[in-house]
Amino acid sequence: MPERDPGSTRWCFADQLGPHFLDDAAPDARDGGDVVLVEATSVFRRRAFHRRKAHLVLSALRHRAAELGDRARHVRADTYVEGLAEAGVSPERPVSVCDPTTWAARRLVRRLAAGDVGPGAGSVRVLAPRGFASGHGDFAAWVADRGERRLLQDDWYRRSRRRLGVLVEADGEPVGGRWSFDEDNREPPPRGATTLVASDAPATEALREPWWPQEDDVDAEVRDDLDRMARDDGVTFLGDDGPRRFAVTHDEARRALRHFLAHRLDAFGPYEDAMLAGDRWMAHSLLSAPLNLGLLDPVRVARDAVGRLRHGARLASVEGFVRQVVGWRDYVWHLYWQQGEDxxxxxxxxxxxxxxxxxxxxxxxxxxxxxxxxxxxxxxxxxxxxxxxxxxxxxxxxxxxxxxxxxxxxxxxxxxxxxxxxxxxxxxxxxxxxxxxxxxxxxxxxxxxxxxxxxxxxxxxxxxxxxxxxxxxxxxxxxxxxxxxxxxxxxxxxxxxxxxxxxxxxxxxxxxxxxxxxxxxxxxxxx
Missing domain, CATH: 1.10.579.10 (DNA Cyclobutane Dipyrimidine Photolyase, subunit A, domain 3)
Incomplete structure (x- = not known):
């Protein structure tokens, strides 16, 4: 269970924007329940990010602020330290923050917690990380159990499935008798097709286009600000601008997930390794971006995918998707920390x-x-x-x-x-x-x-x-x-x-x- 943190204002990074990062905040506490959101604009001057990525992150942050309304202390500042000060964070008005996802951000929050930088000791309290299917303790216990054996993703995935009760029978064995259907999911694209499903395929077999979000006034404001940064502030972006393709709110992400599970999941399995020049999206979910913004809980995503088996979904496709969401994704996250900053x-x-x-x-x-x-x-x-x-x-x-x-x-x-x-x-x-x-x-x-x-x-x-x-x-x-x-x-x-x-x-x-x-x-x- 998440740590209880009654009465504390929560500071959320731009990859911590889903409701599961606030589920222990106290909206009725005096001055509590507020959420601090900081746009640290210096990051764009230091490195040339893709224009689409800059748009996505700022749009997600600003949409979250709009959702929270009066609860949000949304600050635009040069650095996080300056932003927290502008948001009124102090030892008398502290914030809690879920442990961030990078070594650099982790160092920052620990320095803030210790009072080495920023508004002073006691201003920031660091909670356990969220947004993944397992905690650091789960992975550390698995590593200890392995001794000198290699840290194989497949072994971690099996352990995670059993721990979560996902796609396992009552005796702990895998549904369908196999832990992985990867060998069934390596089909080349249909011969002669320019998109994943040939144009002459029956309508019932046609692959639906991905769900696309509709831009709004927040996106227009972000686009204007990025144009100004490039024009007036000397900020350089990589790549091209264009319509927003990925969800930036929890509701949008849930809609994208439901559409994928209903219309694209079955084709994802067999063709997940295939490539077509005329079909960049193929049958992929396009959920990596909203997952990495923290908009979706990966365990719930996996359980929703398993639920499609009741509607006739292919087990191999469901398993392949589950393996990415709670297997590979968590394995990569934990190796990042376990292998050290070097x-x-x-x-x-x-x-x-x-x-x-x-x-x-x-x-x-x-x-x-x-x-x-x-x-x-x-x-x-x-x-x-x-x-x-x-x-x-x-x-x-x-x-x-x-x-x-x-x-x-x-x-x-x-x-x-x-x-x-x-x-x-x-x-x-x-x-x-x-x-x-x-x-x-x-x-x-x-x-x-x-x-x-x-x-x-x-x-x-x-x-x-x-x-x-x-x-x-x-x-x-x-x-x-x-x-x-x-x-x-x-x-x-x-x-x-x-x-x-x-x-x-x-x-x-x-x-x-x-x-x-x-x-x-x-x-x-x-x-």
Whole structure:
């Protein structure tokens, strides 16, 4: 149960905006029940965030203030410390705050609590974190139980399912006899389709478009303010502006969830790893952004998904979605803390290259010819979003092959994606995508050639490059890049049973020397 905190004013960060962050506040207490919301504008001057992300965060914060009405102390200030002072926080008028989601914010609230900065000791009380399916104690107990064994996500997921009673029978065994239906959820897109469901499919099988929010006066105000920052304050944004695609209130997020569960969940399962140039959204829920804003309780989301089984939903699709919401998401959150603040600095493959300008600016100049990379960078540029396979197997795969510095790539993902936060991107990029942690999260690097992209997408048929060709003008940059990556990391890969065959395969290539010379000459050029 959440800690009771009667009479305290609650300070909420911009990723703590759901009702479950206030469910112990005392609205009838004298001067209590207020909620402090601070817009710290200096963050936009320090780093170039995606325009869509800046809009989403400010819109969510201001919508929450509007919902709370007179209870909200909504302050716009340069820093959090200045904002708390402006909101009247003091030892006589203290606030409580749920432990934040990043190392930097955690340091700040502890310094505030100790009185090292800000309005003085006793002004801030730090509560346990919320917004996840498990607490730090749950994860610490699991780690202790494992001893020297690896911290496998699948094992954590099983434990979480049992603890939450989600998709388990009375005896603790999984519904359907399997913990994971992942092997059933790896279908390529329908042959010849330009969207997930072919246009000639029966109406009953057609995939509904995602639920889209309607912008309002708050969004218009945010857009005007962002325009002013860019025009008058020298603030630089990444990517393009455009209509708001993601929920910014609890009610909007619940509507998006209900629509997904009713109309898109079944197709999500089999096609969650598929990619189509004409369908950026596929059957994905688009709930990562509102979840990471703290608008939804992940346990309730998982239980709502399980409830669809009574309406005939595919078990494999339900399980796949539950695994993301209370399995993978919590696992990433806990690893972020368990691995320590230095996790972001790990670089087991000694990758040092800076991000080339065409990658860093989301191919704003249209230099990239490779169909998959061009389209995915375009999706991020225009929407601030791409689903998990383009992130891992196109963007991350490219960065891995070309030895981009993990810290730079992590920062780029954090700034460029609307759902990107430090706790999200450090494990997913450093660990999962770039193998910078040397195998904490994955037993092998997620590197692949063009064959995988060809199998799981429609990109290669419209690309000037051929996924089967390694050398020459039509050589697929992912195929050639994969073999160059194997060569650059041959010693490490040769010692791993899961990748040793790749090293042997490289040495059997008749065009190996030409391929490696080609990749050396290509350097950081846009493919």
């Amino acid at each position: 996790y972001r600095r790990r670089n087991a493959l000694q990758a040092r290259r800076a991000l080339p300008e065409w990658f860093a600016d989301l191919d704003a100049g249209g230099q990239v010819r490779a169909a998959c990379l061009s389209d995915v960078l375009g999706s991020v540029r225009e929407e601030g979003w791409a689903h998990h396979i383009p992130r891992l197997m196109v963007l991350g795969n490219w960065a891995l092959q070309h030895r981009y510095d993990p810290r730079a790539v992590t920062d780029w993902f954090h700034r460029a994606f609307v759902d990107g936060y430090d706790w999200v991107m450090v494990p997913n990029v450093v660990g999962m995508s770039l193998h910078g942690d040397g195998g904490v999260m994955a037993t092998k690097p997620y590197a692949s050639g063009g064959a995988y992209i060809d199998r799981m997408s429609d990109y290669c048929g419209r690309c000037p490059y051929d996924p089967k060709v390694r050398v020459g003008e039509t050589a697929c940059p992912f195929t050639a890049g994969y073999w160059a990556f194997v060569d650059a990391n041959r010693e490490r890969l040769a010692g791993n049973p899961r990748t040793s065959r790749a090293v042997a395969g490289l040495d059997r290539l008749k065009d190996r020397d030409a391929l490696l010379e080609q990749e050396r000459r290509r350097g950081g050029d846009a493919p």
